[in-house]
Amino acid sequence: MNKEIRLFTHPAQSGSLHEFLGDFDQKEILEYLRQAFQVAVEEVNAGMIPTEQVELMFDLAEILYDIENAERAIPQASFKDWIIHLLVLKTEDYNAERIQDPNFRLDDKRIEYFPFHDYSYLQMIHTKINRLESVVNVENPNFEGFADSVVDLGSYLIFYYSFLLEVDAEL
Numbered sequence: 001m002n003k004e005i006r007l008f009t010h011p012a013q014s015g016s017l018h019e020f021l022g023d024f025d026q027k028e029i030l031e032y033l034r035q036a037f038q039v040a041v042e043e044v045n046a047g048m049i050p051t052e053q054v055e056l057m058f059d060l061a062e063i064l065y066d067i068e069n070a071e072r073a074i075p076q077a078s079f080k081d082w083i084i085h086l087l088v089l090k091t092e093d094y095n096a097e098r099i100q101d102p103n104f105r106l107d108d109k110r111i112e113y114f115p116f117h118d119y120s121y122l123q124m125i126h127t128k129i130n131r132l133e134s135v136v137n138v139e140n141p142n143f144e145g146f147a148d149s150v151v152d153l154g155s156y157l158i159f160y161y162s163f164l165l166e167v168d169a170e171l
Helices: 026-045 051-068 079-094 106-113 118-135 146-170
Strands: none
Touching (some): 026 118
8 A cells, every 4th residue: 555644633623634535445444443543452452542543533434434325325413423323222221221310421321331541441452443444345244334343443443432531632
């Protein structure tokens, strides 16, 4: 691949990522997603907060979603809004009884799912990237397809980004 991407610079600072990656295919974008993930892991291992890498991975996931759904309109105003909408619905499913409790805090529940903090989030993100790499060329997968996997990846990235903002605020 002869095209470069600067992994430490968020697209908002360096121009439009959509324009830069406009002629890339899904496999090439997945390579950049994998690179951004590796940099995030290295940053966590070095004691850093990988906020920019998570933002970049989310932007790359959005581009993958747009490519996959080029013939269909995204149901919400943006990929992020659609993911948040789905997360609200999933929260209602996963926590139906607890939501009725006035003392219920979603953050407390999230700790149950991500007990090892950064590494729990990174593990889920890694799993979704692996799934995307596995189904990128599968026309009719038997189970979770490419678009569903991108949405799941976006969900985990939003969870992780939220966690990172909380950690950053505590510092």
